[in-house]
Amino acid sequence: xxxxxxxxxxxxxxxxxxxxxxxxxxxxxxxxxxxxxxxxxxxxxxxxxxxxxxxxxxxxxxxxxxxxxxxxxxxxxxxxxxxxxxxxxxxxxxxxxxxxxxxxxxxxxxxxx
Amino acid sequence: xxxxxxxxxxxxxxxxxxxxxxxxxxxxxxxxxxxxxxxxxxxxxxxxxxxxxxxxxxxxxxxxxxxxxxxxxxxxxxxxxxxxxxxxxxxxxxxxxxxxxxxxxxxxxxxxxxx
Numbered sequence: 194x195x196x197x198x199x200x201x202x203x204x205x206x207x208x209x210x211x212x213x214x215x216x217x218x219x220x221x222x223x224x225x226x227x228x229x230x231x232x233x234x235x236x237x238x239x240x241x242x243x244x245x246x247x248x249x250x251x252x253x254x255x256x257x258x259x260x261x262x263x264x265x266x267x268x269x270x271x272x273x274x275x276x277x278x279x280x281x282x283x284x285x286x287x288x289x290x291x292x293x294x295x296x297x298x299x300x301x302x303x304x305x306x
Numbered sequence: 307x308x309x310x311x312x313x314x315x316x317x318x319x320x321x322x323x324x325x326x327x328x329x330x331x332x333x334x335x336x337x338x339x340x341x342x343x344x345x346x347x348x349x350x351x352x353x354x355x356x357x358x359x360x361x362x363x364x365x366x367x368x369x370x371x372x373x374x375x376x377x378x379x380x381x382x383x384x385x386x387x388x389x390x391x392x393x394x395x396x397x398x399x400x401x402x403x404x405x406x407x408x409x410x411x412x413x414x415x416x417x418x419x420x421x
Contacts (some may be wrong), residue, residue: 197348224407236349236397236412243407279348292337292361292404296348 196220199280199297206304212267214300216280219261224283226294227254227265231276239265239278270304277301308332310413312398318419319388327383327416331400338381339410340373341397349397355381356404388420 197218206212216225227240240247240254242263247254251270256263267274281294311330319325331338337356341349351365355375366372370388375381385392395415401408 226410228412235414236399238409238411241407241409281348292354292356293339293351293365294341294349294410295351296341298346298348 195298196295197280197282197297199278199300201300202298203301204303206270206302208271208304208306210270210304212270212274212302212304214265214278214280214302216263216265216297217261218263218280218282218295220282220284220295222282222284225256225263226281226283227263228279228281229276230279230299236279267302272304272306275303310398310400310411312396312413312416314416315414316417316419318421320421321388321390323388323420325385325388325418327385327396327418329381329383329398329400329413331379331381331398332411333379335400335402335411336378337401337404337408337410338375339399339401340381340383341399343395343397343415345394352383352396354404361404385418388418390420393418393420 200215224243228236229239230236242256251268253266277299279299280297313328339354340352343349353363353373358378370386373383395417397415398413399410401410
């Protein structure tokens, strides 16, 4: 079992729909990141969370530390939101894994007009 | 140029050859990370540097892989005796420090193809 699991692996939506992507992890973490990767493009950091909820424009990210679960929501989705969304966790403080990110396999989102 | 840059953007080599991949981090960033992303997968960690030293190299798959950062800025990932299974996109990222509150900024990657 991977340390970071995302669901769904593929997601297709119609423009305007509310989208949720889920991420579960099995290790202690110091932070959780949501990243966006466009085809042929680089990776962009969307959010970094250690607790609670963050909002940026139409994007909302939440994390439940006790349940080891995070969600990324996109409101009023648009075709330009089509990309791969990746959840990544940063190791707990004090260990050698503290600096590195451990990634989920990504969720491929396609939003149709 | 404010972002992380990587060169070359594409590298095609033959099995058994030696390759070097370069990463220029954002100026002033002390932490530098190397990841590898195979087709259809999320990135996987290889190694990260804090300054000139490798703080964690546990992700390097075997001793054919080596990375250096001699002056605490530019880093080179070196792969000896390349194998077809090494084909992937190699990603570099940097952050101001190696702490959980610092965002990692990713470069565009180097696509390595081993024939």
